[in-house]
Amino acid sequence: MLRLVRSCGRLTLRTLREMGRMGVFLGTTLIDIFRPPLQGGQLVRRIYFIGSRSLLLIVFTGAFTGMVVALQGYIALRRFGGEEALGPMVGLSLIRELGPVLSALMITARAGSALTAELGIMRITEQIDALEVMALNPIKYLVVPIFLAACITFPLLNSVFVTVGIYGGYIVGVELLGGSSGAYFTQMSSAADSSDIWMGVYKSLSFGMIVAWVSCFKGFYAAHGAEGVSHATTQAVVMCAVLILVWDYFIGSVLV
Amino acid sequence: MIRLVNVRKSFGSQTVLSGLNLDIPDRAVYVVVGVSGAGKSCLLKHLIGLMRPDSGQVWIDDIEITSLGRRALNRVRNRFGMLFQGGALFDSMSVYDNVAFPLREKTQKSEAEIRDKVHERLFQVGLAGVDAKFPSELSGGMRKRAALARSLVSDPEILLFDEPTTGLDPIRVNAIHRLILDLHQMLDFTAVIVSHEIPAVFSLATHIAMLHQGVIVESGSPSALQESNNPVVRQFMSGQLEGPIDVY
Numbered sequence: 063m064l065r066l067v068r069s070c071g072r073l074t075l076r077t078l079r080e081m082g083r084m085g086v087f088l089g090t091t092l093i094d095i096f097r098p099p100l101q102g103g104q105l106v107r108r109i110y111f112i113g114s115r116s117l118l119l120i121v122f123t124g125a126f127t128g129m130v131v132a133l134q135g136y137i138a139l140r141r142f143g144g145e146e147a148l149g150p151m152v153g154l155s156l157i158r159e160l161g162p163v164l165s166a167l168m169i170t171a172r173a174g175s176a177l178t179a180e181l182g183i184m185r186i187t188e189q190i191d192a193l194e195v196m197a198l199n200p201i202k203y204l205v206v207p208i209f210l211a212a213c214i215t216f217p218l219l220n221s222v223f224v225t226v227g228i229y230g231g232y233i234v235g236v237e238l239l240g241g242s243s244g245a246y247f248t249q250m251s252s253a254a255d256s257s258d259i260w261m262g263v264y265k266s267l268s269f270g271m272i273v274a275w276v277s278c279f280k281g282f283y284a285a286h287g288a289e290g291v292s293h294a295t296t297q298a299v300v301m302c303a304v305l306i307l308v309w310d311y312f313i314g315s316v317l318v
Numbered sequence: 319m320i321r322l323v324n325v326r327k328s329f330g331s332q333t334v335l336s337g338l339n340l341d342i343p344d345r346a347v348y349v350v351v352g353v354s355g356a357g358k359s360c361l362l363k364h365l366i367g368l369m370r371p372d373s374g375q376v377w378i379d380d381i382e383i384t385s386l387g388r389r390a391l392n393r394v395r396n397r398f399g400m401l402f403q404g405g406a407l408f409d410s411m412s413v414y415d416n417v418a419f420p421l422r423e424k425t426q427k428s429e430a431e432i433r434d435k436v437h438e439r440l441f442q443v444g445l446a447g448v449d450a451k452f453p454s455e456l457s458g459g460m461r462k463r464a465a466l467a468r469s470l471v472s473d474p475e476i477l478l479f480d481e482p483t484t485g486l487d488p489i490r491v492n493a494i495h496r497l498i499l500d501l502h503q504m505l506d507f508t509a510v511i512v513s514h515e516i517p518a519v520f521s522l523a524t525h526i527a528m529l530h531q532g533v534i535v536e537s538g539s540p541s542a543l544q545e546s547n548n549p550v551v552r553q554f555m556s557g558q559l560e561g562p563i564d565v566y
Contacts, residue, residue, distance in 0.1 A: 197392035
């Protein structure tokens, strides 16, 4: 019994210590954002890496998500004779929920894991120590550009995901299943307002911060050896995915 | 003068430095030897503030660095260069960009001035003409020399070497040692080298110390260490399995 209590205590302390370190890491990053100079070259390189190189994946997954929502939505709505509600259903679900969440999960899988591995390898090969020895701030040099790039690219990639998804839904719902073309877009535009679009933007922006924060933290403090980097990468992806879904609920309940 | 006073460092229950005292004079080539895992790299990282001791002091001239904030510590670090065990070259940059990196990031020099300085250092380490190669395209010895060029490009007063010849064949070990000596004579820096390359380091060092169980057990000139009666030093020098050093 005593051993169980001791194990629980140790786990709690370890978790609290890790949360504290993550909090300090985030705080330091946010402060360093406002410290000149801005690493412009690094920022562009990171925008290209997170944004441009995720574009094809986002287009592909966005299109098929819209198509699946339209297919399942059409089948369900036809039972009640409400096929004209297909447009709002596809649009709102993509704008408010599926776009931000799925695009964030996709970018985590493609870019977040790679960023953790990259920083982890820099850590174990002492490249991060080398920056410190040169009297350069590694958080300012390595983490801040990733953080800013994520804040810029996540909302943009989300908008691509949603746009492609809506047209994917149109192809299935209207072109393949024979729904009304006019009703699809007219109903969608009358049902969705700017608050829905802003919700999507806020969500994707906060998911971008979460992915950059967790991925960088795990890579930055990766333990020694290839196993350490692999462990950090797995942890980063899992933690990002869980935090995205948990945060999605909370932000969704606040921004109803 | 670099001075460590009663420096202690532990990781969990493992004590690495247990009250270490060390004085390193200016412009010396000071070699610290010891068995693998003795804490040599840890000692080196304390000198430049990459690690902070649990207790004790680290003095660089008249500045005690263990309590400094980031900005003040960076001012001290500007006087240092460091050659890491694996070189720590940036994978994504060419050799030229690696060597130019500290100048681009920390000075206002023009690109032409940077180019001249980088080529001078690459020439001095025998790497003229490899500007465009990436670290992954270099041999182990070339990587070390490129990293040495990068650590020298800012004209440091103190240069730290973390096992500069690990993984190299005996000829390249001697070549790197000769290079360090030549550069030391040419550029007049203080060199602190951790190594276990016995007896190759004897030709390199002006001072030598042996680290064992977290303290310096013997220090002095290379000849004094070779003639030491300390059983720990004698076992390390001879490489015998039997003795006070627990091999396993």
